[in-house]
Amino acid sequence: MAAALVVPFAAAAPPAAAKTAPAKAAQTGPAAQVLERILGRQRAAQVTLQTIGKGTGADRFRISGSGGRLVIAGTSPAVQLTGFGWYLRKVAHADYAIGGAQLDLPARLPLPSAPIEEDASVAHRFALNDTNEGYAGAYLSWDEWQRRIDALALHGVNEVLVYEGQEAVYERAFQRFGYSAADMRKWIPQPAHQAWWLLQNMCCTGSPISQQLIDRRAALARRIVDRLRELGITPVLPGYYGTVPTDFETRNPGANTVPQGTWNGLERPDWLDPTGPEFGKVAAAFYQAQTQLYGQSTMYKMDLLHEGGKAGSVPVGAASKAVQDALEAAHPGSTWVILGWQSNPRKETLEAVDRSRMFIVDGLTEQPSVTDREKDFLGTQYAFGTIWNFGGHQNIGAGLTVWNEKFHAMRTKPGSALNGIALMPEAIDNNPAATAFFTDMPWEDAPVDMDAWLAEYAAARYGAADPHAVAAWKIIGRTAYAWPAGKDTRHVTALFDDQPSLTDTGTPLQYDPAEFEQALRELLQVDPRLRHSGAYRYDLVDVARQVLANRSRALLPKIRAAYEDGDQAAFERLTGRWTSEIGLMDRVLGTDPNFLLGTWQSEAARQAADRKEAAALDYDLKSLVTLWQTESPGLQDYARREVNGLVGGYYAERWTMFFDELKRAMRTGAQPKQIDWRAVAESWAHAGTRYADRPHGDAYQLAARVAEEPAGALALASDRKGITPGGTVRVTATFTNESTLSAAGGVRFTLSAPRGYTVRPAAGSGARDVGPGGTATSTWTVTAPPAPSPARCPAWTAPSPGAAARAGPNGRARTPCSWSAGARSARPTRRPPPPPPSTRRTATRSGSPPAARTSGAPRTSSRPSTAPARSPPGTRSPPR
Numbered sequence: 001m002a003a004a005l006v007v008p009f010a011a012a013a014p015p016a017a018a019k020t021a022p023a024k025a026a027q028t029g030p031a032a033q034v035l036e037r038i039l040g041r042q043r044a045a046q047v048t049l050q051t052i053g054k055g056t057g058a059d060r061f062r063i064s065g066s067g068g069r070l071v072i073a074g075t076s077p078a079v080q081l082t083g084f085g086w087y088l089r090k091v092a093h094a095d096y097a098i099g100g101a102q103l104d105l106p107a108r109l110p111l112p113s114a115p116i117e118e119d120a121s122v123a124h125r126f127a128l129n130d131t132n133e134g135y136a137g138a139y140l141s142w143d144e145w146q147r148r149i150d151a152l153a154l155h156g157v158n159e160v161l162v163y164e165g166q167e168a169v170y171e172r173a174f175q176r177f178g179y180s181a182a183d184m185r186k187w188i189p190q191p192a193h194q195a196w197w198l199l200q201n202m203c204c205t206g207s208p209i210s211q212q213l214i215d216r217r218a219a220l221a222r223r224i225v226d227r228l229r230e231l232g233i234t235p236v237l238p239g240y241y242g243t244v245p246t247d248f249e250t251r252n253p254g255a256n257t258v259p260q261g262t263w264n265g266l267e268r269p270d271w272l273d274p275t276g277p278e279f280g281k282v283a284a285a286f287y288q289a290q291t292q293l294y295g296q297s298t299m300y301k302m303d304l305l306h307e308g309g310k311a312g313s314v315p316v317g318a319a320s321k322a323v324q325d326a327l328e329a330a331h332p333g334s335t336w337v338i339l340g341w342q343s344n345p346r347k348e349t350l351e352a353v354d355r356s357r358m359f360i361v362d363g364l365t366e367q368p369s370v371t372d373r374e375k376d377f378l379g380t381q382y383a384f385g386t387i388w389n390f391g392g393h394q395n396i397g398a399g400l401t402v403w404n405e406k407f408h409a410m411r412t413k414p415g416s417a418l419n420g421i422a423l424m425p426e427a428i429d430n431n432p433a434a435t436a437f438f439t440d441m442p443w444e445d446a447p448v449d450m451d452a453w454l455a456e457y458a459a460a461r462y463g464a465a466d467p468h469a470v471a472a473w474k475i476i477g478r479t480a481y482a483w484p485a486g487k488d489t490r491h492v493t494a495l496f497d498d499q500p501s502l503t504d505t506g507t508p509l510q511y512d513p514a515e516f517e518q519a520l521r522e523l524l525q526v527d528p529r530l531r532h533s534g535a536y537r538y539d540l541v542d543v544a545r546q547v548l549a550n551r552s553r554a555l556l557p558k559i560r561a562a563y564e565d566g567d568q569a570a571f572e573r574l575t576g577r578w579t580s581e582i583g584l585m586d587r588v589l590g591t592d593p594n595f596l597l598g599t600w601q602s603e604a605a606r607q608a609a610d611r612k613e614a615a616a617l618d619y620d621l622k623s624l625v626t627l628w629q630t631e632s633p634g635l636q637d638y639a640r641r642e643v644n645g646l647v648g649g650y651y652a653e654r655w656t657m658f659f660d661e662l663k664r665a666m667r668t669g670a671q672p673k674q675i676d677w678r679a680v681a682e683s684w685a686h687a688g689t690r691y692a693d694r695p696h697g698d699a700y701q702l703a704a705r706v707a708e709e710p711a712g713a714l715a716l717a718s719d720r721k722g723i724t725p726g727g728t729v730r731v732t733a734t735f736t737n738e739s740t741l742s743a744a745g746g747v748r749f750t751l752s753a754p755r756g757y758t759v760r761p762a763a764g765s766g767a768r769d770v771g772p773g774g775t776a777t778s779t780w781t782v783t784a785p786p787a788p789s790p791a792r793c794p795a796w797t798a799p800s801p802g803a804a805a806r807a808g809p810n811g812r813a814r815t816p817c818s819w820s821a822g823a824r825s826a827r828p829t830r831r832p833p834p835p836p837p838s839t840r841r842t843a844t845r846s847g848s849p850p851a852a853r854t855s856g857a858p859r860t861s862s863r864p865s866t867a868p869a870r871s872p873p874g875t876r877s878p879p880r
Contacts, residue, residue, distance in 0.1 A: 085154030100538030124420025165221025586648030645691030
């Protein structure tokens with residue numbers, strides 16, 4: 001049956017009289033300016049924005065039509081924009097997100113058939129993790145920041161964490177305490193690593209930072225906070241809770257500081273005792289400098305004794321009260337925002353402070369162990385939070401089904417202290433569907449029907465209710481977005497991204513990759529008229545990327561098996577496929593501007609004063625996503641991500657080096673040499689290679705190639721283990737098309753044998769097509785020579801002319817055989833030396849010969865994971 005394209009605008013078209021209604025004078029407020037940026041002047045002029053009095057009630061918006069005009073009313077400019085975002089998705093079938101937009105709207109905006117009114121069930125709608133400053137782009141331009149603020153406002157966010165520009169605050173404040181500006185610049189890290197300095201985890205990476213960069217970033221930060229305030233969004237600024245250089249006590253006699261040791265091998269700043277006489281002075285100077293630079297806020301974020309911080313002999317309760325008192329002295333009535341993570345906030349803190357002026361953005365609410373935050377937090381108000389990725393990983397995956405039930409259950413239970421949401425992935429520039437769903441929750445009265453929500457999202461994302469788009473998103477919804485509670489989404493990436501190792505298994509997926517792949521097939525069949533938006537391209541690239549990432553998990557065990565069996569031909573073929581798929585992923589990523597490392601590089605270069613500084617900033621951002629930092633070996637690859645340039649440059653280079661060394665070992669029998677991966681990372685980060693900062697290539701064609709990518713395996717079986725001279729054996733070959741998306745066409749089987757053996761086809765050698773996931777078999781009768789021979793056992797080869805490139809089964813597999821009457825057995829294949837310790841297989845091998853199979857075929861064995869668990873910097877315990 002032909003798929004039907006449902007165009008939504010006809011039913012919603014304004015009355016004929018409305019088409020000639022004169023346009024009102026353009027509105028000029030901050031929300032109106034956002035509409036003009038998004039819609040263009042002509043369409044924006046069709047929208048009337050109105051303010052609703054809030055009083056002591058909740059934020060709310062109303063969408064209606066009047067006189068042929070779209071009218072959106074809200075309690076603040078930001079809430080008006082939330083109403084507009086709601087209108088785009090639910091009425092106009094359009095979408096505006098950080099990850100791609102679709103704004104193919106008619107010249108006259110469609111109007112709702114009836115007024116739509118929504119109010120927020122929670123007061124706080126907080127966004128951004130502390131680590132976002134590094135992992136989502138440390139050198140973003142104002143234009144990009146403006147776009148992201150617009151998108152967050154359309155998604156209902158009313159509180160945004162702003163770390164940018166805080167180095168200027170420290171530089172200015174500490175000049176009152178024995179430090180020069182130059183001293184402070186030596187202590188302040190470069191921008192990509194500043195988040196962890198502000199978290200009191202580290203200092204000095206890449207220092208000294210330049211004065212011109214501090215000034216430039218201060219100007220950017222001022223624009224960010226000013227724009228947020230204009231829209232009615234609260235800029236949440238870092239507060240002061242005691243971070244000082246390690247020599248502060250020397251320069252300020254009488255001050256009591258507590259050394260904090262190291263964090264993941266990095267020296268931490270000292271902690272100035274908040275109960276001592278100097279703390280109040282430093283805090284006052286800090287808040288004064290911050291207010292001079294960026295104005296006042298009503299919310300300040302401070303994570304006291306974050307991730308292993310040491311209190312020493314300082315009483316935590318008294319210190320916590322002193323921190324809050326200093327904030328109150330500088331900003332009366334303001335709120336202390338603290339992350340709910342690990343042991344924070346500590347019980348001593350909660351018992352000592354005024355909890356009515358504390359708000360907890362909880363990073364663990366979705367975890368199954370969290371059941372009673374009112375008890376845990378002593379009644380302190382908190383936000384239902386999510387951190388679905390660590391290090392900015394781009395894995396498609398989050399617990400939408402968990403959120404859908406748990407948020408509403410926790411909010412509506414008697415005595416609930418839940419009064420917000422906290423959108424806190426370690427980088428915000430991924431999973432736009434998860435962002436939309438999470439930020440919708442405060443405006444929904446109860447759990448939604450997931451299929452209905454996904455169908456509506458698909459229509460908005462591409463512009464119409466296309467059945468293939470709906471099918472794609474329903475597949476994604478029941479696989480990647482149905483992540484079970486308590487299962488890790490945060491560390492999941494392709495194995496391509498990991499430090500090369502044959503034993504790497506990665507963090508497990510929680511869905512069937514074959515089912516997820518069907519989403520790519522559906523997206524490729526979306527009506528051609530709907531394929532032209534940035535949203536469609538983003539999703540197509542992201543899903544194709546995820547398909548390739550998932551395939552890496554099936555391919556690496558085959559490479560390992562070929563290596564352990566000493567099958568050089570299979571190893572060559574399979575590693576060639578591995579590197580080819582890395583290259584294909586890189587090309588796919590290069591087609592969309594959201595997946596380019598080169599964009600980050602260009603933004604950093606524009607902020608440098610000269611070539612020397614440009615090289616330092618390039619190293620700053622490239623080191624973060626590779627080795628993380630020179631003195632932090634435990635964090636290497638923590639911030640791995642799949643972007644063009646990083647995948648095709650760094651990851652491809654590492655795997656090529658690794659495979660080349662294993663090939664040398666297989667050829668010579670020598671031990672594989674250890675590779676210094678830290679040195680490789682340092683070299684790549686310092687190399688200065690620039691990658692494309694503009695999209696290149698055809699996303700659709702490359703995604704289609706991913707869908708058609710070959711995947712197959714050949715297994716051999718015989719009806720007996722050995723044959724007598726002149727005897728026969730029946731050999732059966734089974735080809736399995738491992739692709740779930742494309743057929744293997746024209747598959748042919750041939751069986752060759754050494755001189756003297758006779759091979760007669762019995763069945764199935766002719767050409768045929770093998771559908772996705774299907775199998776084909778062929779059988780031969782093989783007759784041995786009439787007398788024993790020292791010749792080797794037959795080598796069964798299975799080329800498939802006309803389909804070899806697609807089906808990929810044409811490798812070799814040796815079948816063990818034995819001879820009766822004293823005939824000697826075949827010469828065994830020489831096994832290679834074991835791989836380096838990081839890749840050595842730990843399972844015990846059986847003494848029996850392996851089952852016959854072609855190279856690359858799956859083998860059944862227990863393969864215990866030896867990959868260490870990873871934990872993130874910034875909001876969690878040290879990894880590895």
